[in-house]
Amino acid sequence: MFRYVSGPQRTVRAAVPGKAGVLKKAGFGALMVVLIGLVAFAVLKETSTPRQKMVADSGYANSQRPAISPEEEAYAHSLWPIHAQVKQDAVTMIFAGLAYKMGDIKRAAMRERVAPLPGRFESALAQMAKLKPPRGVQELHAEYARAIALYRDAAAEMLTMAADGDDNHLIAAQEKSHEASGLTLKVGDTLWPGEYKPN
Numbered sequence: 001m002f003r004y005v006s007g008p009q010r011t012v013r014a015a016v017p018g019k020a021g022v023l024k025k026a027g028f029g030a031l032m033v034v035l036i037g038l039v040a041f042a043v044l045k046e047t048s049t050p051r052q053k054m055v056a057d058s059g060y061a062n063s064q065r066p067a068i069s070p071e072e073e074a075y076a077h078s079l080w081p082i083h084a085q086v087k088q089d090a091v092t093m094i095f096a097g098l099a100y101k102m103g104d105i106k107r108a109a110m111r112e113r114v115a116p117l118p119g120r121f122e123s124a125l126a127q128m129a130k131l132k133p134p135r136g137v138q139e140l141h142a143e144y145a146r147a148i149a150l151y152r153d154a155a156a157e158m159l160t161m162a163a164d165g166d167d168n169h170l171i172a173a174q175e176k177s178h179e180a181s182g183l184t185l186k187v188g189d190t191l192w193p194g195e196y197k198p199n
Contacts, residue, residue, distance in 0.1 A: 068191070071134040076191040079144070082127050083188065089120050090151050090184075094177065097158060097170060111162035114155050121152035140187045147183035150176045 068076065096113040099105045105113075125148050133141035154176035161169035 069134065069136060072137050072191075075131065075133050075137055075141075078131055079128075079141075079191065082124050083144075083184070083192075085120065086124050086148055086151065087184070089117050089124075090177070090180070093117050093151070093155055093158065093173075097173065101170070107162045107165065111159060114158045114162070117155040118152050118159070121148050121155065124148050125152070137191070140190060143183045144187045147180040147187070150180035150183070154180065 093114055096105070096110050100107065100110040125145060128141070128145050128148065131141065154173040157169045157173035157176065161167060161173070
């Protein structure tokens with residue numbers, strides 16, 4: 001008489017992530033969506049068609065906005081090179097964060113890309129301090145200075161993350177970057193419709 005003997009029983013238990021792990025993954029997912037959205041918006045704004053730019057320059061795009069004075073136009077001219085550099089550095093920072101989160105680069109490479117940025121943003125703040133904004137754009141001037149300071153602080157957060165590996169610094173950097181982006185867009189829409197260098 002034969003008797004079937006089963007082998008040792010194995011119990012397979014699915015790993016259930018803890019609440020903290022789920023929240024962390026959700027936070028990173030939200031971070032990626034917002035960063036990609038910001039980059040896409042910036043690219044679309046930069047690549048608007050000549051017709052869109054002509055409409056914006058003609059004043060029809062925002063008929064409620066009063067014409068800027070000659071003093072304000074001179075200020076816009078002076079601010080433009082600072083703005084162009086800040087925008088370029090902000091995009092560099094955002095892409096470094098995206099590349100790291102997507103696994104394309106390691107922390108060391110991200111640190112290398114971001115390391116010069118706090119100094120560049122600090123230099124932009126020093127250049128801003130030399131400008132004398134007319135009364136009509138003093139509030140915009142203050143908001144733009146705040147935006148640069150936020151970008152500087154975001155870059156510093158990313159460098160801290162590169163040093164200690166805590167991804168919460170990336171979330172803090174994203175929040176600062178998001179606020180800074182809103183401020184720069186507001187100033188840009190007022191002083192350079194269509195993101196044109198003024199003539």
